Amino acid sequence: MNRPELDYYAVLDIPRNVTKEQITLAYRRMAVRLCPHRDKKYELDFVPLAQEGRLTHLSPMAETKQWAYINMAYDVLGNELYRAIYDRYGEAGLFEGVMLPNGYFPPYQYHGDHMEVYERVFSSYSPYANVIDAITNPPSLYATREHGVGVRHKDANTERIIHLSLEEVRTGCVKLMHVWRQEIVDARESRLEKRKHTLKLIIQPGTTAGTRYCFKEEGDRYPTTIPGDIIFIAADRPHPTFERRNMHDLVYRYDINLAQAYTGFIFYVNTLDKRQLKIVISDVVTPGYQKIVPLEGLPKCRNLDAVNAIKQANKRIEEFGDLIIEFNYIFPRYLTPQMKKLTREFYQEFRKLEMELEEEERMQMQGT
Known part of the structure; x- marks a missing residue:
């Protein structure tokens, strides 16, 4: 390479035979001093290494340069494969790539995101996040004669499926959900009883x-724990007539015979909100044909914040999905010889007329 190789172990001020845990500790010790996002009012708590009498070859550099070097050094040494390549082939092998027994190791390239390395080590933007959180949001404690003093931990959440009919989804509704839960029934928190809660x-x-509906901390009550959440998860109940598709569209299936498929027909669909739609089919119903009736599906649910939800509480919902009508062909189960003969004659005559029409169209096109 055209430049002197960088000694990553010297950057982190550690010997070459250290464990991965010691590499992480060395990085943490330097990162809390060099991180540019540390709170300025706590700067006096982070004495530079030079003032501690622990000079390294990075000490003369600016802190921003030191910050970049320690993150790159940890990105390499904190990865077992990168460290092994660096230990054996040096920085040149790391950056240029080497041929290994099990394949080619491509050139390493540092991504340049120093905070990504920092947060990977500390699992947070701040190395003191857990301490700060404990001060600003202290844990809930319990103190009882039976169990003594301790920290309350939250119980597991309870999830239940609630099946909704398409009629309920179409108009909206209010459900009163009755649950049985353990409750504390005396002031000393020593007696529990199952009670009904709505x-x-x-x-x-x-x-x-x-869709999930979460009722926070509405689960069983115990003296030493925080109640878990009760979560209801919406699910569609099978409908005898319609099927939901694409979240807001409705699918309706209608049976037709071959005569209707050729000549057209009229039928009626009873909607979820008790209306009756007149459907006119004048096209030839070929396989895969669909009739789409716009805005006759389910209303499109909007996720509104509290303010907009209040403002639009009495407004009519104008956005709906579509009604998709699909057709099933009903073929005759049995044909007598006479019926087969008539069908054969019909299709022969049908094909003859079809050819005459094609010939007329061809002549017209030649004339133009």
Whole structure:
């Protein structure tokens, strides 16, 4: 290479035979002093290494340069494969790539995101996040005669499936969910009893399957724990007439015979909100044909914040999915010889007329 190789062990001020845990500790010790995002009011707590009498070859450099070097050094030495390549082939092998027994090792390139390395080590933007959180948001404690004093831990959440009919999804509704939970029934928190509790579930029009309704800390009450959440998960109940598709579209299937497929027909669809739609089919219903009726599907549920939800509470929902009508062909189960003869004659005559029409169209095109 055209420049002197950098000694990553010297950058972190550690010997070459250290363990990965010691590499991480060395990086942490230097990172809390050099991180440019540290709180300025705590700068006096982070004495530069030079003032501690621990001079390194990085000490004369600016802190921003030291910060870049220690992150690059840890990115290499903190990875077992990169460290092995660096130990054997040096920085040149690391940057240029080497041929290994099990294949080619491509050139290493540092990504340049110093904070990504920092947060990977500290699992947070701040190395003192856990301490600060404990001060600003102290844990809940319990103190009872039976269990003594300790920290309350939250119970596991309870999840339940709530099946909604498409009619309920179409108009929206209110569900009163009755749950049985353990409750503390005396002041000394020594006696528990199962009691019925009612939760009010507001289903918005157009609610999609998988929507989660969380009631925070509404689970069982125990003296030494924080109640878990009760979560209801919406699911579609099978409908005898319609099927939901693409979240807000409805699919309706209608049976037709071959005569209807050729000549057209009229039928009626009873909607989820008790209306009746007149459907006119004048096209030839070929395999895969669909009739789409716009805005006759389910309402499109909107995720609104509290302010907009109040403002639009009495407004009519104008956005709907579509009604998709699909057709099933009903073939005759049995044909008598006479019926087969008539069918054969019909298709022969049909094909003759079809050829005459094609010939007329061809003549017209030649004339133009």
